[in-house]
Amino acid sequence: MLIIFGVLSVSFILTYLIPGDPAKMILGQRADEESVKSLRLELGLDKPFIFQYTGFIIRTAKGDFGKSYLTDRDVSQTIMEKIPATALLSFVSILLSAFFGILSGVISSIKPYSFKDYFFILFSLLGISIPQFVLALLLIFIFGSKLNILPIAGYIDNGSYYIILPAIALAFRPLAIITRITRTSMLDELNKDYVRTARAKGLSEFKIIIKHALRNALNPVITTLSSSLAATLGGVFFIEYIFNWPGIGSLAMDSIMKLDFPMIQGTILFSAIVFVVINFLVDILYALINPKVKLG
Numbered sequence: 001m002l003i004i005f006g007v008l009s010v011s012f013i014l015t016y017l018i019p020g021d022p023a024k025m026i027l028g029q030r031a032d033e034e035s036v037k038s039l040r041l042e043l044g045l046d047k048p049f050i051f052q053y054t055g056f057i058i059r060t061a062k063g064d065f066g067k068s069y070l071t072d073r074d075v076s077q078t079i080m081e082k083i084p085a086t087a088l089l090s091f092v093s094i095l096l097s098a099f100f101g102i103l104s105g106v107i108s109s110i111k112p113y114s115f116k117d118y119f120f121i122l123f124s125l126l127g128i129s130i131p132q133f134v135l136a137l138l139l140i141f142i143f144g145s146k147l148n149i150l151p152i153a154g155y156i157d158n159g160s161y162y163i164i165l166p167a168i169a170l171a172f173r174p175l176a177i178i179t180r181i182t183r184t185s186m187l188d189e190l191n192k193d194y195v196r197t198a199r200a201k202g203l204s205e206f207k208i209i210i211k212h213a214l215r216n217a218l219n220p221v222i223t224t225l226s227s228s229l230a231a232t233l234g235g236v237f238f239i240e241y242i243f244n245w246p247g248i249g250s251l252a253m254d255s256i257m258k259l260d261f262p263m264i265q266g267t268i269l270f271s272a273i274v275f276v277v278i279n280f281l282v283d284i285l286y287a288l289i290n291p292k293v294k295l296g
Contacts, residue, residue, distance in 0.1 A: 007272035012056050015261045022069050022259040066262035075266035086247030093170035101175045105182020127176020132235040136169040136242045153244035166243040170235050174228035181224045185217035229278050
């Protein structure tokens with residue numbers, strides 16, 4: 001709860017400090033001062049900071065996120081409509097990063113310092129180094145503009161291939177991190193005594209790697225997935241906006257551009273709640289995988 005309260009406070013302070021007048025954004029820059037003053041009074045923007053902040057905290061605690069300045073619709077209702085698009089993109093990207101990251105890490109660890117190993121090391125360094133929005137623009141330029149083989153904006157209601165570029169852009173960085181962590185963890189496990197014993201008993205290399213080493217190597221990978229989910233939540237804002245994906249990220253970026261304070265605060269709060277819940281679920285999963293870990 002302290003985390004949520006902190007996020008609420010920070011989001012309100014940031015929106016309060018954002019330069020610009022929401023009333024002028026709504027009415028237009030040519031609106032007369034009387035109209036602007038009247039709208040500011042209606043929205044409660046004329047009140048001192050402490051009164052606005054207290055009212056915001058009380059309303060949010062009651063589950064009232066307010067109404068959008070621009071559409072006059074309930075913030076919570078608008079966010080609920082955008083959840084499926086964001087959830088789909090996040091799920092596909094995490095699935096891609098987890099599957100190919102673990103696969104790449106395992107392949108890299110089987111023959112360390114080979115050509116394949118160096119290739120995946122270079123791949124992971126590239127994935128960690130390049131910002132997600134830069135990768136998104138490169139994918140648009142190469143596959144959308146030059147090769148013209150994939151759409152650069154839109155939603156899956158126009159075709160499932162519309163998710164390919166945004167999912168790759170969102171998955172690339174966590175995939176690289178998971179590859180690196182899996183490789184390191186697998187190399188550590190493959191050098192332990194129980195692996196040598198299994199080989200001495202004549203077990204196949206496939207069983208040793210998958211059934212024994214990989215299972216024990218997954219503990220740090222699961223922990224990495226938690227931080228990868230956090231990175232995905234952060235990256236989805238830019239990726240959705242760049243690819244015009246109709247999710248919460250696009251909604252948040254559009255709200256920031258138009259100074260729609262209630263919508264900005266609502267999307268930030270929703271992201272914080274999702275982040276806390278995901279971390280709690282990851283902790284449970286980590287405890288299930290590693291019996292030595294006890295839930296507090």
